[in-house]
Amino acid sequence: METANVQAFRGIRYNREKAPDLDAVVAPPYDVISPEQKESFLARDPSNVVRLILPDEAGGRDKYSQADHLLHEWLEEGILLHDEQPSMYVCAQEYEVGGDMIRRIGLTCLVRLEDYGSGMILPHERVLARPREDRLNLIRATRANLDSVFGLHAAEGVQAILERITGGVPDAEAVDTVGVKCCMWKVSDPEIIDDLGGRLNDQPILIADGHHRYEAALTYRNEVRSDDPDAPQEFVMMTVVSLEDRGLTILPTHRLVRDISGFDEVAVLNRLRESFDIRSSPPEDLMAKVAEEYDGRTAFGLYMGKGNACVLKLKKDVDPTRMDVPGSDALKRLDVTVLHSMILDGILGIDTRSPEGQATVAYTRDDSEAIARVDNGEFRLSFMMNAMRVEEVREVAAAGDIMPQKSTFFYPKLLTGMVMRTM
Secondary structure (H helix, E strand, C coil): CCCCCEECECCEEECCCCCCCHHHCCECCHHHCCHHHHHHHHHHCCCCCHHHHCCCCECCECHHHHHHHHHHHHHHCCCEEECCCCEEEEEEEEEEECCEEEEEEEEEEEEECCCHHHCCEECCECCCHHHHHHHHHHHHHHCEECCCEEEEECCCCHHHHHHHHCCCCCCEEEECCCCCEEEEEEECCHHHHHHHHHHHCCCCEEEEECHHHHHHHHHHHHHHCCCCCCCHHHEEEEEEEECCCCCCEECCCEEEECCCCCCCHHHHHHHHHCCEEEEEECHHHHHHHHHHHCCCCCEEEEECCCCCEEEEEECCCCCHHHCCCCCCHHHHCCHHHHHHHHHHHCCCCCCCCCHHHHHHEEEECCHHHHHHHHHCCCCCEEEECCCCCHHHHHHHHHCCCCECCCCCCEECCCCECCCEEEC
16 A cells, blocks of 8 residues: 555644634744744743743753643643644745735645655755754654644645635634734645645655754654554654745845954955956945846845945856865855855855854844944944745755755744644
């Protein structure tokens, strides 16, 4: 008997009789919640999901055991309820970017865990040991997927089915703290589930977000693996979005560089001119100028303080695929690879893969912050990036390459607490 790679599951959701205000109990994924934001979520409602995904020690229990204790307590008290039937969950997020309202539709289901070498699950980022171990300890304690991995697929026909489903009245809706509206429809019809599962089976999935969660689930599966190919630990909860979805948005992540010993601005600019055309720009227009300059060749902004900003565009006779760095041509052509290899490492001497290099570089998605933190002296330089295109992410992942840290930020983040899953 063939085993399915995509399955429905009995989701766990908040009981609206005991948690009538869904906005008060949901939260972003654990890895984008600051300590201050965590306190804010804790104050919103005693049953906010942040108590599960970012638990604290309590009652003599370590934080992971406390998460398990709370999860079972909320289930026993009826704060959380298991859905009666195996279901898939359609999630539509409505958000604004640049004054335009956009909608992205995903399907939350179970996806079979696969080693990366199988070619069925494609990563694009390198994970860090500490957060992976943190998520693994949480899975060990709770035997649950409390928030979802975010994946991308190219299966035919799935998008059209989901769009039809979202024409009905949602089963739940919530608005997150940045104004993104999330609506969810529970799909329990076996025929629709079989149709969706059949289309998604044997389709490679690119991990857009949640690499640490995926690898933690994979490690846990290996620790407790049995002879049953359909055992609960063989699957992870994942929200998959079609690559055809016009609502897929990747926001740029800018680089900030701390003061470097012996830094010489004139010497650096002279080195940059060897490979880049340099055009001055007012700081307030820098991002617009960077976007204007992009025509398939690398282009990003450089801010050096005191109003000194410029656009760097790779010269036509400079071929990034000839860089002496490991990886495919798709990886080498990325703006972030050119920046990290040719400038951060090649000119400034910063290896962002080393602990020292990681301490020298910081990241932000806020244009004004990238400029302000140079002006206030906290950083010496900032590099303003164009957003990466989905096609670039797909090509790099298909080639089996890993991007530099903080290369992508898929927006918006999935909302945690709309649906959860226990094993």
